Amino acid sequence: MPRPGRRLVGFALCGALVGAVGCAPRVATLVQHKHYREAVCAAHDGGPTRRRLVAGALAGDTELYLHVAPVERDELAGIVGAAAAERVLERVQLVRITTRKNALPLDDFALTLTVKGDNDAAAAAPLGWQVLGVATGEKIPAQREYETRATIGNLLRVAGAVLTAGASLPFTRFKTRRWTGDAPRSEYERNMPIAAAMLDALGPVRCDPDRLRCTFHFVFDRSPDARWWLDAQATYVAESEPAGESCRLEHTVRVGLGRADEWGERFGPRMRRSDELGARTIATAWQRGEP
Amino acid sequence: MSGHGSWLLACALAGGGPGAAPAPAEGPGEAQGPAVPPPRTIEEQGPSPYHYRKPPEPPGAAFRLGFGGSFAASRGLPPPRTRFTLDVLLGLDVGLARGSKAGVLIEGGYSYAYGGQHFFVLGAGPTVRHFGPTLGLGRRGQLVAGLLAHGLFGKVAGQRAGGVRTSVVFHALAWMIEVGHQYVAVGEQSGHEVRLTLGVSFFELGGRRS
Numbered sequence: 001m002p003r004p005g006r007r008l009v010g011f012a013l014c015g016a017l018v019g020a021v022g023c024a025p026r027v028a029t030l031v032q033h034k035h036y037r038e039a040v041c042a043a044h045d046g047g048p049t050r051r052r053l054v055a056g057a058l059a060g061d062t063e064l065y066l067h068v069a070p071v072e073r074d075e076l077a078g079i080v081g082a083a084a085a086e087r088v089l090e091r092v093q094l095v096r097i098t099t100r101k102n103a104l105p106l107d108d109f110a111l112t113l114t115v116k117g118d119n120d121a122a123a124a125a126p127l128g129w130q131v132l133g134v135a136t137g138e139k140i141p142a143q144r145e146y147e148t149r150a151t152i153g154n155l156l157r158v159a160g161a162v163l164t165a166g167a168s169l170p171f172t173r174f175k176t177r178r179w180t181g182d183a184p185r186s187e188y189e190r191n192m193p194i195a196a197a198m199l200d201a202l203g204p205v206r207c208d209p210d211r212l213r214c215t216f217h218f219v220f221d222r223s224p225d226a227r228w229w230l231d232a233q234a235t236y237v238a239e240s241e242p243a244g245e246s247c248r249l250e251h252t253v254r255v256g257l258g259r260a261d262e263w264g265e266r267f268g269p270r271m272r273r274s275d276e277l278g279a280r281t282i283a284t285a286w287q288r289g290e291p
Numbered sequence: 292m293s294g295h296g297s298w299l300l301a302c303a304l305a306g307g308g309p310g311a312a313p314a315p316a317e318g319p320g321e322a323q324g325p326a327v328p329p330p331r332t333i334e335e336q337g338p339s340p341y342h343y344r345k346p347p348e349p350p351g352a353a354f355r356l357g358f359g360g361s362f363a364a365s366r367g368l369p370p371p372r373t374r375f376t377l378d379v380l381l382g383l384d385v386g387l388a389r390g391s392k393a394g395v396l397i398e399g400g401y402s403y404a405y406g407g408q409h410f411f412v413l414g415a416g417p418t419v420r421h422f423g424p425t426l427g428l429g430r431r432g433q434l435v436a437g438l439l440a441h442g443l444f445g446k447v448a449g450q451r452a453g454g455v456r457t458s459v460v461f462h463a464l465a466w467m468i469e470v471g472h473q474y475v476a477v478g479e480q481s482g483h484e485v486r487l488t489l490g491v492s493f494f495e496l497g498g499r500r501s
Contacts, residue, residue, distance in 0.1 A: 025340045033336040041343035061333050067325045098325060103332040105339075212330040240344040241390055242430040247344070271327035290430075 031057045036106050037238035041247035044286045055251050055284050058104070058236055064111075064279075065100040065271040066230070066255060068263050071202070071217070079201040084136070084194045092135045093220040093260060094202075095124070097230070100213045100271055107246070108237035113216050115230050115257075122226030126204040127217040129188055132195035135219050141183035141191050151177050220260070228257040231282065232274065240288065248287045253279040346431070348386025353396060355380050355460075355467050357490030361404055367482030368475060369448050374404040378469075378488060380412065384435075386420065394418040396437050396460075407448040408475075414441030414456070426464060435462040435494055443475065452477040456486070467492035 027050045030039040036058060043054035071094040076085040088094065099111055115124035125131045133140040153175060160168045182188075189196040207214040220228070233252040240247050255277045258266060266272075356379055363372040382398030399413040416439035423434030436459070443454040458471035469488040475481065 023342075025342055030340070034333055035335055035339040038340055038343050045343060045347050063331070065327050067327075069325075098327075100327045100330055102330050105333060105335045210330075213327070238344060241346050244430060245346075267325070270325050 027053060034061070034105055036061075036104055036236070040106070040236055040238040040249050041240050041288065043249070044247045044288045051284065051286065055249060055281075058249065059234070059251055059253070059281070061102060061104060062109075062234055063102045064232060064234070064253070064274040066232070066274055066277060067098040067267050067271040068230070068257055069096055069267060070094065070260065070263070071096050076198075080194045080197050087137065088135050088194070088198075091137070091222065092131075093222050094135075094198075095218045095220050095260075096202075097216045097218060098214070098271060099216070099232070101234075103210065103212055104236070106236050107239045108235070110211075110235045110237075111214065112233045112235070113218075113230060114233070115218055115220070115228060117221065117223060117226040117228055119223075119226060122221050122223040122228070124218045124220040124228070127199060127202060127219060128204060129192065129195060129199075131219040132198060133192065136192065136194040136198075138192040138195055141187045143180050144183050145178060146181055147176050147178045149174060149176050151175065224260065227259055230255045230257050232279075233283075237291075245289050246291055248285075248291070250283070250285040250287075251281065252283040254282045255279045342389060345390030347389055348391070348394070350386075351384040351494070353380075353382030353384050353398060353462075353492070353494045355382075355398075355462075355490055355492040357467065357469060357488035357492075359469070359486060359488030359490075361473065361484045361486045364483040364485055367480050368484070369406065369477060369480065371406055374406050374408065376405075376486060376488060377403040378412070378490070384418070384420070384494065392419050392421055394420045396439060398439070398441075402443070402445075407446070408452075409447075410443040410445035410452070410454075412441050412443055412456070414439045414458075416440050423463070428464075433464060436460065443473070447475065447477040450478050458486070462492050462494045465491050465493065467494075 025035075025038065025042075027039060027042045027046065030036075030042060031053060036054075039054045039057070043051045073085055073089055076088065076094060079085075080088070095115075097113060097115075099113070101109075101111060103109075113126075117123055129140060132138070157168075157172050157174055161172060202217045205214055205216050231252055231254050233250055236249045236251070238247045239245075253274055255274055257263065266277075357377070359376045359378075361374045361376050378400065380398045380400035380402075382396050385395045385397070387393045387395065394417070395415060396418045397415040399411075402408075402410040402412045416437055418435055418437035420435050421431040421433075422436075423432040425431060426433045439458045439460060441456040441458065443452070443456055446452055452475055454473060454475035456471050456473040458469050460467060460469045467488075467490050469486070469490075471486040471488070473484040473486055475484065
């Protein structure tokens with residue numbers, strides 16, 4: 001029979017070992033108790049079974065709802081006038097996609113949408129200057145050449161000149177950095193007043209302050225026979241150590257939207273759960289480290 | 292209007308314009324739309340553990356090639372008293388816990404010293420990892436220090452020999468320095484030596500899985 005002193009030493013050694021090594025929580029328990037920050041990092045570091053478990057639980061608790069409907073002529077006429085609305089809707093279809101999700105205990109949780117047609121002639125893009133140029137027929141300002149002499153290299157050259165009391169100046173060539181970029185916003189607004197009004201009124205994305213309910217606006221090609229697909233990518237983020245790094249899951253589901261003329265019947269006046277619309281997972285990507 | 296398809300696709304890929312979103316990501320503003328059940332707030336049940344958010348410490352590999360000298364601290368060993376030394380050691384680096392600087396290094400290899408000293412070396416000991424400056428590599432310190440105990444098995448001047456070596460080792464980037472004490476027994480003779488080794492090293496601190 002061991003002496004009490006020896007037993008105490010044994011307990012102390014075991015305690016020290018457990019303290020040093022630590023005990024890993026079970027991933028199933030993390031999911032069950034909604035500890036999703038821990039679960040995302042645990043799934044990243046684990047195998048496919050853990051990853052499936054965590055991705056499935058997150059997708060289930062996200063409870064994504066969707067609604068797709070065209071922006072009606074009258075609404076657009078209220079923004080840009082009847083004639084301009086007529087002209088825009090002859091060229092393209094303006095589509096409003098509304099999403100709703102739950103709030104999850106994570107450090108960041110964002111949703112990104114992409115829309116695709118079932119053939120090359122059917123494309124869709126989020127509302128922006130370039131696509132609105134196509135939609136409105138307004139001229140997109142050409143890109144501009146910009147230049148500056150305020151560069152790090154020139155700053156060092158100035159410092160060199162100061163330190164050498166100007167002796168380095170005869171041997172110094174200050175350089176100009178040139179690049180091509182978009183024209184200033186004011187020029188876009190001047191050249192493209194209809195597009196500017198649409199962007200102001202609709203924007204590519206508008207969300208509630210808590211970012212749980214958002215409205216995305218897309219420009220669709222007017223292609224009556226095209227069948228459309230919506231890919232919704234949810235990005236779940238948990239901040240991790242060392243500071244500045246994170247664990248991320250990008251979970252993408254694909255929802256078939258059907259033809260544009262079916263949306264009224266398919267969605268009606270209320271939003272539909274993504275699984276009710278036949279959403280299926282098409283990609284999951286796990287990352288750990290710097291974003 | 293099928294021609295617009297390729298235009299829209301090109302525009303979507305190009306992004307474009309000042310203030311335009313290159314991809315539809317959520318942002319502040321005001322949402323509107325059809326009826327939907329109100330969003331729920333999923334809350335954690337109890338305080339969250341903090342384990343997996345610490346950086347993982349999978350086993351890493353270590354290698355060092357060191358050149359240096361040993362200096363006999365007693366007269367018990369066959370001459371010369373000062374020897375050139377060469378060490379080639381491979382190791383396994385194991386972190387003790389996530390996010391902890393504590394680790395264990397196990398290493399083994401070959402150790403030569405001028406005067407016909409050939410030893411197979413096997414050792415282990417505690418290490419402190421990821422400390423010091425990051426040296427521009429990642430967000431964790433790049434220095435490793437270890438206190439290692441080694442067993443020595445081999446020959447000195449053709450005679451069977453054995454001994455023990457205790458070393459303090461520092462690794463930084465591709466460089467290492469080792470200061471050690473060695474006790475060697477050769478037949479009836481035995482003695483102490485002090486060793487100083489400089490060399491190149493490779494120390495992978497538990498490579499990240501992605």
